[in-house]
Amino acid sequence: MFKVKLMIHKEAAQGSLPERLLCYGDKAKTFRRLLHYVGAVTPIHCLMIDKTKLSFIIKKQTKTIKCNIKQNQWNGKVNIVVDSLRDVVVIGGGVVGTAIVRALSLYNMSIMLVEKQHDVCEGTSKANSAIIHTGFDAKPGSVESDCLRRSRELWPELIGALKIPFLPCGAVMVAASETEKAKIIEHYVPNAEANGVEVRYIEKEELLEMNPDVSEHNLGGLVIEGEGICDPFWVTRAFAQLAELNGAEIRFGSGVERIEPADDDSHLVIVLEDGSEIRTRYAVNAAGLWSDEIADMVKDESFVITPRKGQFILTEDTLGISQIVLPVPSPSSKGILAAPVVFGGFLLGPTAEDQEDKWDRSTTDDGMEAVLNGVEKLLPGIRSATTIRQFAGLRAVCSTGDFVISPSPRSHRLIHAAGIRSTGLSSSPGIAERVVELLRSTDLIMTERSEAILELPDLLGESDAASNGEIICLCRSITRGEIERALSAPLSSTTLDGIKRRTGAMLGECQGNGCIPKLLDVMESFTASRGLAKAGGEEAPLKGLRESYIAGQAGGRDNEI
Amino acid sequence: MKYNLTIIGAGIAGLTAAAKAYASGLERVLLIEHQPVIGGFTRGYIETSFFETEQRLLSECAALPYTIMTRSTVVGFFTGDGDTPHQLFVQTPTETEEIQTDYILIASGAMEKPREAWRISGGRPAGVMTPAMAVELSQRGYRLDEGKTMIYMADRRSHGAAEYLADRLGETIQVSAEDFDIEHIHGTAQLEGVTIRSVITGEAERVNCSRLLFAKGRYGSTFFLKGLPVERDESTLCIITDRFGATGIPRVYAAGSCTQLGDDGHTSSIEMASEVADHLLAKI
Ligand SMILES: Cc1cc2nc3c(=O)[nH]c(=O)nc-3n(C[C@H](O)[C@H](O)[C@H](O)COP(=O)(O)OP(=O)(O)OC[C@H]3O[C@@H](n4cnc5c(N)ncnc54)[C@H](O)[C@@H]3O)c2cc1C
Numbered sequence: 090m091f092k093v094k095l096m097i098h099k100e101a102a103q104g105s106l107p108e109r110l111l112c113y114g115d116k117a118k119t120f121r122r123l124l125h126y127v128g129a130v131t132p133i134h135c136l137m138i139d140k141t142k143l144s145f146i147i148k149k150q151t152k153t154i155k156c157n158i159k160q161n162q163w164n165g166k167v168n169i170v171v172d173s174l175r176d177v178v179v180i181g182g183g184v185v186g187t188a189i190v191r192a193l194s195l196y197n198m199s200i201m202l203v204e205k206q207h208d209v210c211e212g213t214s215k216a217n218s219a220i221i222h223t224g225f226d227a228k229p230g231s232v233e234s235d236c237l238r239r240s241r242e243l244w245p246e247l248i249g250a251l252k253i254p255f256l257p258c259g260a261v262m263v264a265a266s267e268t269e270k271a272k273i274i275e276h277y278v279p280n281a282e283a284n285g286v287e288v289r290y291i292e293k294e295e296l297l298e299m300n301p302d303v304s305e306h307n308l309g310g311l312v313i314e315g316e317g318i319c320d321p322f323w324v325t326r327a328f329a330q331l332a333e334l335n336g337a338e339i340r341f342g343s344g345v346e347r348i349e350p351a352d353d354d355s356h357l358v359i360v361l362e363d364g365s366e367i368r369t370r371y372a373v374n375a376a377g378l379w380s381d382e383i384a385d386m387v388k389d390e391s392f393v394i395t396p397r398k399g400q401f402i403l404t405e406d407t408l409g410i411s412q413i414v415l416p417v418p419s420p421s422s423k424g425i426l427a428a429p430v431v432f433g434g435f436l437l438g439p440t441a442e443d444q445e446d447k448w449d450r451s452t453t454d455d456g457m458e459a460v461l462n463g464v465e466k467l468l469p470g471i472r473s474a475t476t477i478r479q480f481a482g483l484r485a486v487c488s489t490g491d492f493v494i495s496p497s498p499r500s501h502r503l504i505h506a507a508g509i510r511s512t513g514l515s516s517s518p519g520i521a522e523r524v525v526e527l528l529r530s531t532d533l534i535m536t537e538r539s540e541a542i543l544e545l546p547d548l549l550g551e552s553d554a555a556s557n558g559e560i561i562c563l564c565r566s567i568t569r570g571e572i573e574r575a576l577s578a579p580l581s582s583t584t585l586d587g588i589k590r591r592t593g594a595m596l597g598e599c600q601g602n603g604c605i606p607k608l609l610d611v612m613e614s615f616t617a618s619r620g621l622a623k624a625g626g627e628e629a630p631l632k633g634l635r636e637s638y639i640a641g642q643a644g645g646r647d648n649e650i
Numbered sequence: 651m652k653y654n655l656t657i658i659g660a661g662i663a664g665l666t667a668a669a670k671a672y673a674s675g676l677e678r679v680l681l682i683e684h685q686p687v688i689g690g691f692t693r694g695y696i697e698t699s700f701f702e703t704e705q706r707l708l709s710e711c712a713a714l715p716y717t718i719m720t721r722s723t724v725v726g727f728f729t730g731d732g733d734t735p736h737q738l739f740v741q742t743p744t745e746t747e748e749i750q751t752d753y754i755l756i757a758s759g760a761m762e763k764p765r766e767a768w769r770i771s772g773g774r775p776a777g778v779m780t781p782a783m784a785v786e787l788s789q790r791g792y793r794l795d796e797g798k799t800m801i802y803m804a805d806r807r808s809h810g811a812a813e814y815l816a817d818r819l820g821e822t823i824q825v826s827a828e829d830f831d832i833e834h835i836h837g838t839a840q841l842e843g844v845t846i847r848s849v850i851t852g853e854a855e856r857v858n859c860s861r862l863l864f865a866k867g868r869y870g871s872t873f874f875l876k877g878l879p880v881e882r883d884e885s886t887l888c889i890i891t892d893r894f895g896a897t898g899i900p901r902v903y904a905a906g907s908c909t910q911l912g913d914d915g916h917t918s919s920i921e922m923a924s925e926v927a928d929h930l931l932a933k934i
Pocket residue numbers: 180181182183184185186203204205206209210211212213214215216217218219220221222343344345346375376377378379397398399400439482483484485509510511512513514515516
């Protein structure tokens with residue numbers, strides 16, 4: 090494959106680059122791909138693409154470009170047409186939005202993802218049970234079951250290509266009584282068959298052999314071999330990184346405030362909270378809990394989303410279970426379960442509590458009690474486990490009762506990928522496939538990118554001790570080098586949570602209290618040396634969410650006077 | 651270079667032992683310190699009235715002729731058999747260094763147990779931090795004076811932090827650990843308030859504030875011992891020693907608040923380290 094390092098001429102790096110570059114002429118195809126990087130990602134990312142050399146100058150006014158590929162011994166001129174109209178803008182950087190932008194990045198199009206927060210995966214995608222479901226219990230014929238079925242076929246390849254940490258442990262739904270056993274045999278077995286998922290009823294002996302901690306009062310259980318556990322942040326980040334490597338532009342801190350259809354219906358104008366405008370032929374609404382607000386922007390009131398909280402307990406104790414252990418669900422939720430975690434430990438939960446606030450992910454003593462109560466029915470000894478962390482996530486409960494994956498009835502240019510309640514992680518590849526199909530049936534010209542990158546290169550890889558530098562995070566032995574690599578890899582985030590999720594720093598016993606000041610030093614000197622902007626342009630450091638200031642800007646107020 | 655004694659941690663306990671070693675005439679002594687300066691985890695409070703003894707020790711030790719590797723962290727070691735030296739692996743700003751030493755004294759101190767360790771319910775907003783983190787931020791010039799700060803007064807460190815930060819915080823409210831438990835944290839992005847419950851009357855009260863300095867108890871800063879045979883207490887990660895600092899591994903000793911004999915307020919480190927050093931130096 091043709092690999093190029095882009096050296097950006099000072100002038101070009103300083104001036105603002107045209108939003109999109111189309112090239113014609115000799116070698117146009119190669120250049121189109123290269124220039125796409127330039128138009129689509131920040132210069133710092135371009136520098137990482139590697140190996141040989143391309144230098145170019147962009148004269149802002151005349152919009153001509155001079156290119157020079159040294160290694161290939163080719164010198165020539167390319168004519169550039171500037172076109173600031175995007176083909177597709179995806180709204181929302183959760184697992185659904187990033188799966189979509191990855192899938193779209195495999196086509197020759199100009200695409201962008203806008204996310205309100207300063208990192209991907211700050212919404213529901215970061216706090217869930219992390220199960221890749223098979224859809225054995227989904228309602229046959231629903232959009233959800235179709236997305237899950239498609240995803241089942243897509244995951245094996247994605248897991249390999251994106252190096253996703255995945256535990257193919259299988260799940261077991263335990264029968265605590267004759268009534269529950271009857272429900273499994275009469276409802277869940279035929280339901281799984283209708284969805285094409287293999288399941289198998291096992292007797293008590295086998296159940297206990299595989300999961301010695303499970304209560305021996307159970308009669309048996311339904312094994313769903315195909316279920317597994319992943320790392321949801323990894324999945325979301327990897328989707329977005331791959332898209333970025335393929336030329337998609339990912340913008341953080343970009344909350345959508347308004348959507349205005351053009352008068353002649355040729356495109357949409359997306360207005361961000363900072364007042365800037367993005368023109369795009371199509372937009373995809375993947376804003377999770379807020380997808381009804383996005384629909385509302387084109388006066389579409391066809392569905393309403395309400396949050397349903399799920400609280401979890403994470404324990405590092407060793408439990409005697411080898412599978413995901415599920416109860417027979419109740420009408421309101423899949424029930425409280427116990428599942429292994431990819432990086433070790435076990436997850437207990439979630440609760441199901443309806444609320445109004447879409448950001449309130451607080452945990453409560455009652456919630457913790459409910460989790461223990463629920464898990465106790467499956468694993469009687471659970472109360473002796475020590476917890477290490479508690480957290481909560483919010484499901485997006487949709488008024489229509491199913492996924493909404495279709496163009497908005499009010500604007501054919503806005504495609505919804507919304508109403509995704511409890512299986513969005515599992516079904517994200519299938520959702521993306523359906524969205525691609527919907528877009529292919531429009532007037533967009535979607536040709537496959539022949540040089541598309543399908544596998545995620547090792548971006549944060551190990552390097553030698555010398556370039557590692559001193560230990561910054563004492564509890565987890567994370568070095569300065571590891572932090573700097575996370576800051577310079579594609580899709581970097583300059584919030585502390587962003588660094589935490591990319592390096593594992595701050596996850597130890599001190600929970601960052603010991604290392605955050607040092608981390609801020611590293612980030613400070615790194616961003617300054619590379620001339621990078623801080624998250625959201627804020628001088629005060631952010632923990633994660635917008636306005637989550639760790640402290641006031643250094644020397645801040647005095648400077649203002 | 652092979653050392654007679656390597657002291658892991660140039661905090662109060664480590665420096666006490668180093669001063670003793672120097673007084674006894676020991677020459678090949680190495681100190682390894684994670685921080686850029688000596689003084690340990692109480693360094694930030696040391697100029698306050700609660701840490702006068704430590705302050706004196708620090709100025710005495712400034713002139714010690716021993717090599718002190720700063721910004722250097724022990725990441726693991728192999729214990730030597732019989733007379734062969736122990737081998738330490740130290741991550742420095744530029745490389746992973748190997749060090750041979752006959753004796754090891756672990757004096758790696760303890761860190762404050764944060765909110766997360768206490769299962770306090772509520773949100774996870776910014777603004778909740780340990781006193782040590784607040785001091786470190788303030789020393790870097792970050793401002794902590796906007797809004798109201800609640801300080802949970804649990805031990806000598808929180809008192810030291812309160813004094814050190816006295817004119818760097820805005821409005822403050824001090825809550826005594828003897829009288830109140832922290833029950834719930836309010837806020838999503840930024841701290842909005844804290845519910846405290848009186849241990850005397852059982853009554854709960856919400857106090858609105860935008861910053862909480864909280865720590866209670868400690869963790870031994872002994873993470874590099876993970877997977878090594880040195881025995882530690884499971885819940886506090888503190889090293890189990892006898893009263894002379896012996897760890898159960900020949901020629902490996904520990905002293906100060908990284909051991910189970912230390913206390914949360916780091917009040918006994920000097921005495922403990924002196925006793926351990928006397929015992930240890932008599933053997934070298
Ligand atoms: C308790 C619980 C357990 C779960 N367990 C599982 C499981 O085991 N397996 C599974 O497959 N699924 C599970 N799920 C469901 C899964 O987590 C979700 O379906 C999935 O994360 C939804 O992803 P999303 O991208 O649609 O939403 P989100 O991750 O919420 O992403 C939406 C994004 O849109 C952004 N946004 C909002 N408004 C705007 C705006 N105006 N402009 C720009 N950006 C905006 C938000 O900041 C957010 O980042 C669980 C969910 C919960 C709550």
